[in-house]
Amino acid sequence: MRAWYSFFRVIARALTQVLTRPTVSGRSNIPRTGPFFLVANHESILDPVLVQGYCPRAVHFFTKSTQFSASPVFRWFLPRVGAIPARRYRVDPQSVRTALRMLRQGDGVGIYLEGERSWDGALQPFRRGSVRLILGAGVPVVPCAVAGTYGAWPRWSRRRWRSRVSVRFGEPLHFGVHNTRAARDAALDMAAGRIADALRQLREEPS
């Protein structure tokens, strides 16, 4: 995966420099080694290109499973950029197993906790199962806030505008390991609140 990932990351950066000229900060907050979660807000189709393009380490991102069957090109491309297919209309234990395996290998795993692009640009409630996965894994959680992509290309429009875009990686959050379902449920609202607060603060930081 590494060679293809590095290749497409170069393409992503070149593309986004032309399209959006993003301001990127906090890349040093990504752990240099070891497993971590990267959690980002999702307001535009441009977000994955920006987040994975500017994250200094390779990240395996949960991706909706129907994307893999959208075309043969996607089916070839997505695994090479670390995508983990997730069936979103049922609990998908295989996607969780794959993510945990990546973490055990010392890799990063990315999640859009809202599960889908926001209709109105505001942060949506997080998927409870995704927050449980974070709490069960017990690895550092790096919040990544993308701002400006909703103005550039919201989900309801076919037209892209130039817009000031920023990608900000925040300081890792630590929740510890929650071994039981009861422990994860007890900590769920707290963890979701801390992640949401971190994303909102990062988004509001002046450029």
Place this chain on the structure above:
Amino acid sequence: MALIDLCYRCPECGHDPMEGEGDEARCGSCGVRLERRRGRLWMIVPGDGKATGIGAWELCRRIDGHGGPMTRATAPDGTIEYSARAMVSWRVAEDAVWHGGVLRGFSESMGPAGEGSIKVERDTVSVDGGRTGAGRWRHLDIGAVQASSSSLQLSLPGERLVQFRFIGDSPRRWETLMRRLIADAWKRAGRGRVIEYQPRIVARS
């Protein structure tokens, strides 16, 4: 996709539906216009003709303030009935995704789409997918609901998944409508307050 998918009813007077295409929408009743220009949304109220910048979040809040999708779906006698034409497709396959000799997960394929319709009432949803299939289900039996890109998807009993691409209607309207009807059905059945709609419907008592 278009601005009227986001703003399916007028944020000013509540008229439903809005008209327009692309990044423009207008109200056939009060004449309010909405436009997306230079990456921002602008609202132009007839009379002064002045364009005022407005956030999408604020537009959605105002639409919800006018009752969201429920007003148009509710008859004067309180009966709920609403329908739309759509291209209907069903999940036909699930394939393993391998990479580097390792199973990464499973992908789902949707079958060919056929022109059909979806209709909701207070307790049920009916699907007529033309040659692709048909059926009627209770809201209580729906496993999950979500808008994916420009379509609405419902998980049905028997691990069936059906997808609708609406013809002349808003997927956001339908996502909100289905969620409200399901939440209402769960509440009436004493199953609690729905707090999540996918990957499965979850309620808190």
